Amino acid sequence: xxxxxxxxxxxxxxxxxxxxxxxxxxxxxxxxxxxxxxxxxxxxxxxxxxxxxxxxxxxxxxxxxxxxxxxxxxxxxxxxxxxxxxxxxxxxxxxxxxxxxxxxxxxxxxxxxxxxxxxxxxxxxxxxxxxxxxxxxxxxxxxxxxxxxxxxxxxxxxxxxxxxxxxxxxxxxxxxxxxxxxxxxxxxxxxxxxxxxxxxxxxxxxxxxxxxxxxxxxxxxxxxxxxxxxxxxxxxxxxxxxxxxxxxxxxxxxxxxxxxxxxxxxxxxxxxxxxxxxxxxxxxxxxxxxxxxxxxx
Numbered sequence: 001x002x003x004x005x006x007x008x009x010x011x012x013x014x015x016x017x018x019x020x021x022x023x024x025x026x027x028x029x030x031x032x033x034x035x036x037x038x039x040x041x042x043x044x045x046x047x048x049x050x051x052x053x054x055x056x057x058x059x060x061x062x063x064x065x066x067x068x069x070x071x072x073x074x075x076x077x078x079x080x081x082x083x084x085x086x087x088x089x090x091x092x093x094x095x096x097x098x099x100x101x102x103x104x105x106x107x108x109x110x111x112x113x114x115x116x117x118x119x120x121x122x123x124x125x126x127x128x129x130x131x132x133x134x135x136x137x138x139x140x141x142x143x144x145x146x147x148x149x150x151x152x153x154x155x156x157x158x159x160x161x162x163x164x165x166x167x168x169x170x171x172x173x174x175x176x177x178x179x180x181x182x183x184x185x186x187x188x189x190x191x192x193x194x195x196x197x198x199x200x201x202x203x204x205x206x207x208x209x210x211x212x213x214x215x216x217x218x219x220x221x222x223x224x225x226x227x228x229x230x231x232x233x234x235x236x237x238x239x240x241x242x243x244x245x246x247x248x249x250x251x252x253x254x255x256x257x258x259x260x261x262x263x264x265x266x267x268x269x270x271x272x273x274x275x276x277x278x279x280x281x282x283x284x285x286x287x288x289x290x291x292x293x294x295x296x297x
Contacts, residue, residue, distance in 0.1 A: 002262060002263055003263075008140040011141055012140075013258050013262045014255060014258070015141065015143060017254040017256070017258030017259060018151070019144065019148065019150065019151045019254070020147070020254035020258060021234075021250045021251035021252065021253055021254020022150060022154035022155070022251060022254070023154060023209060023212045023216065023250070023254075024227075024230045024231060024234045024253050025154055025158070025234060025238075025247035025248070025249065025250025025251060026153075026154045026158070026205055026208055026209040026212065026250070027045055027046070027049060027206055027227055027230070027231040027250075028230075028231040028234035028235045028238065028246035028247070028250050029157070029205055029243060029246045029247060030042075030201070030202035030204070030205030030209070030231075031045050031202065031228075031232065031235055031246070032235050032238075032240055032243075032245070032246045033161075033174075033178075033198050033202045033205075034199055034202040035240065036178035037177055037178050037194060037195050038098075038101060038199065039098045040094070040101040040102050040105060041105070041232065042105050043102070043105045043106050043225075043228050044105045044106070044109035045202075045206050045224075045228050046109070046206075046223075046224030046226065046227035046228030046229075047108070047112040047113055047225070048078070048112070048203055048206040048207065048210065049207070049209050049210035050112075050213075050223055050227075051210065052070075052074050052206065052207040052208075052209075052210025052211055052214075053127075053210045053211070053213055053214030054116055054119075054120055054125070054214075054221075055077075056070040056127055056210070056211050056214050056215070057214060059073070060127050066129070066130070067127050067129050067214075067215055068149065070211040070215075074204075074207040074210070074211050075207065078203050078204045078208075079200045079204040080200070081200075082201070082203025082204060083196055083197075085108075085203060086195065086199040086200065087196060089104060089108065090104065090195075090199065094195065109225065112224075113221050113222050113225075114221075117221040117222070122220055122222070123220070124219065124220045125214075126217075126218040126219070129215050131145040132146060132215075136148065146215055146216060150215070153208065153212065154212070154247065158244065161243050162243045162244070170197060173189045174197065177189055177191060177194040209231075230250075230253060231246075232277075233253055233273060233274070233276075233277045234249040234250035234252075234253050236249065236280050236287055237250075237252045237253055237276075237277075237280060237287060237288055238287050238288065240286070240287065245287060249288070252288070253273060256276060257269040257270070260272040
């Protein structure tokens with residue numbers, strides 16, 4: 001076990017964890033939105049992230065476009081992809097309940113993994129940017145410019161989703177449907193349309209998280225399942241019922257992993273995160289920031 005030799009080392013590890021957690025948080029928001037309306041755990045979230053990562057890899061390899069423009073390019077493309085996926089795959093299955101939808105999401109994950117493996121091969125890829133080796137120095141603390149940009153994009157994406165849900169009529173319809181789909185339908189809100197919009201936004205956020213992942217880490221076709229687990233843990237940490245909760249949960253997870261990796265070893269980071277996940281589910285299943293349900297006796 002390693003202790004922190006100085007305050008600067010502690011803050012360095014803390015900042016690294018916060019920046020890592022912002023990437024988890026974006027994926028977690030998309031997962032939370034999809035669960036809120038369809039009541040399914042979309043296991044293919046990580047595979048969709050890696051699909052976006054390969055799209056950016058192709059773009060960076062075949063064109064002179066800066067990979068950072070991928071954040072802008074991937075958003076409309078994956079919004080459309082999410083709409084098509086819902087209409088073509090999940091619309092009818094969702095009516096059958098959560099279990100068939102969960103199995104379909106698992107099947108989609110496996111399909112995407114193997115299709116990506118056939119197209120790009122299982123070889124690990126990476127996307128090099130102009131800031132890959134750049135860092136900001138604050139005293140004795142070094143902050144990766146790439147991770148700082150990723151964190152800024154995560155905060156902007158969270159703010160945009162928050163404004164959409166709070167300030168637009170369609171966003172308010174999504175919130176109403178996530179609270180009670182049957183009551184929302186009685187008020188004239190189309191459950192199918194709202195679900196399609198929410199699913200599309202969730203896939204778009206997965207695409208944004210995929211761009212963040214590919215400019216930060218090497219990846220392969222089967223790397224996505226790990227991100228699905230991390231997004232699920234972030235949702236469990238932050239709780240459902242808000243946009244900020246999953247982002248905060250992602251930051252908590254990133255800090256926990258960063259601290260565990262430094263204090264024990266890199267191999268312990270995932271084990272500590274999964275152990276904390278189980279404790280949260282046992283002690284506070286609604287999440288650290290989730291609203292406690294009130295049961296009438």
